[in-house]
Amino acid sequence: MSIAKIEARTFTRRALLSALPVLAAIAAAATIHQSQAQPETAAPAPTEVTVAPVIHRPLHEWQEFTGRLQAVNTVEVRPRVAGYVDRVAFPDGARVKKGQLLFVIDPRPFQAETDRLKGELARAESDLDLARANQARAERLIVANAISREEYDRLGAGVSSARGQLDATTAALESARLNREFTEVRAPLDGRVSRALITAGNLVTSQSLLTTLVSDDAVHAYFDADERTYLRYAQLARSGEGDAARGVFMGLVDETGYPHEGRLDFVDNQVDPTTGTIRARAVFANPDGRYTPGLFARIRLVGGENRDTVLIEDRAVGTDLGRKFVLVLGPDNRLASRFIELGPQIDGLRVVREGLGADDVVVVNGLQHVKPGDVVAPTRVAMNEQAAGLRQVASVSPSTRIAASSVEGATLRSQR
Structure with a gap:
């Protein structure tokens, strides 16, 4: 290689090295200019949700079933x-x-x-x-x-x-x-x-x-109860929470509420292993022949003592891997997840057996837009109380021990 070429390369290298500080200064100045040109990103606004305090009051807890009417005697x-x-x-x-x-x-x-x-x-x-x-x-x-x-x-x-x-x-x-x-x-x-x-x-x-x-002076209403419900009533019967009354209430498809009163007179002697349910039967007087065999019937059976009960709307309940939960409003409007155990529905509201207290406030609208830990902008409303219906349930005359006595008495008659 000639001395001229070597000197040329050496000159080029020296020129590049001397230009590096200048290029670095230009890049830094551009970065500073860009950062000054872009405004700072604002923090996201809290999501707006609707919340409502839970309803807490003494109620008879009812269990609801669906069934069919059958004649007492068919010939x-x-x-x-x-x-x-x-x-x-x-x-x-x-x-x-x-x-x-x-x-x-x-x-x-x-x-x-x-x-x-x-x-x-x-x-x-x-x-x-x-x-x-x-x-x-x-x-x-x-x-x-x-x-x-x-x-x-x-x-x-x-x-x-x-x-x-x-x-x-x-x-x-x-x-x-x-x-x-x-x-x-x-x-x-x-x-x-x-x-x-x-x-x-x-x-x-x-x-x-x-x-x-078919006889029409009385009708039977047959319905199926799941294992948990049956065991619950059986436990009430064994604990002595029973009296002579054996009441059950019925409503037809064209009626509001459960205006007809009868009594439970039969519980089967075994649980059907294919469905996990047990067959029960109530009898209702039919002096005017209004009840026709084959009609669909809604059955309501009292399920416990008159006790303080928490109620919420169904729309406040979410599902996570089969478990039911609600989002509870905490300090600083931060949401927390709470798993709950649900009971029957009473006049448009759902009984919560476990998981909520009397002073809790839950999200009732916007549940799908938030998650646990989020800070929200809550709007408070009243729970859909339907106060008239709840007062009617709370003041029902039969004893809260009707259902337990019904199961006990019907079971004894079945065994005989």
């Missing part, structure tokens, strides 16, 4: 004898009394059989009289040795045979009379009859379904 009306239907004696859907005529089956064949057996009975009575007379004569003749012992025994056996024939004919005649009565199909109980499934002129047998009849 499939079938004929006891075979024959042709002569007449249908009721209008479809009518209310009938016990013993009221429903169907008439042609009685003539049964009347003819009854008349024939009456003749058979008269002949059997005559045969018995003759056999007794022959036996009386034989007793006189045997004393005089006028007949043999064999003949005497034969005449005595004739009396027994005639008596047996008379008894058999009497029984056959009674059966024929019953069959004649069975040609008139009558209502076995008071209630409401369905439509006639077989009309006049049709041949029926003992397997033919003529109509159905």
Whole structure:
């Protein structure tokens, strides 16, 4: 390499090294200028949420169920004898009394059989009289040795045979009379009859379904309770929190609240392992026939003592991996998460069994926009109290021990 090239490279390197301080000064000045040109970023404003104090007051806690109404007695009306239907004696859907005529089956064949057996009975009575007379004569003749012992025994056996024939004919005649009565199909109980499934002129047998009849003076309401609910009521019963009353309340789909009062009269003897529920039944008087079997029913059962209870709106409740929680407003408007255990719903509000105190304030609107630890701008409102409904629940007359007594009494009746 030539000396000229070496000197050229050395000069270039020295020039670059001497320019570095100048470049650094220019970059620093640009950075300072940029930082001075950009305004400082403002802190985010607190999120606006709506909060409400929890409701805290003494209440009866109720457990609510859904169920279906069923008739206390349901009868499939079938004929006891075979024959042709002569007449249908009721209008479809009518209310009938016990013993009221429903169907008439042609009685003539049964009347003819009854008349024939009456003749058979008269002949059997005559045969018995003759056999007794022959036996009386034989007793006189045997004393005089006028007949043999064999003949005497034969005449005595004739009396027994005639008596047996008379008894058999009497029984056959009674059966024929019953069959004649069975040609008139009558209502076995008071209630409401369905439509006639077989009309006049049709041949029926003992397997033919003529109509159905349901009692309507009372109805059963069947519903299913989960294991936890059943165990809770059973514990109340075992602890002696019970009295003679066994009350339960019902509302229909077109009604507000639970205006009808009945009593729990049956709890099944085992939990269904496929559903984890146990079947229970309440009975309600139905003097005006308003309750129709098959109707959907809402059932309410008192579930504990009249005690101080915390209530909140359902919209204040969140779910985290299956657990229920609320966001509680703390000092400096900072939110904290609180896991809770929920109870039944009472007039639009949810019972909180555990997790909240009487003085807590929870987020009721904007829950999806905040998280635990956030500082918020709260707007306070009143919880949707529905005070009239709550006062009605709080002043319900039956004892709070009704449900426990109901479970205990119904279980005992089921075991018997």
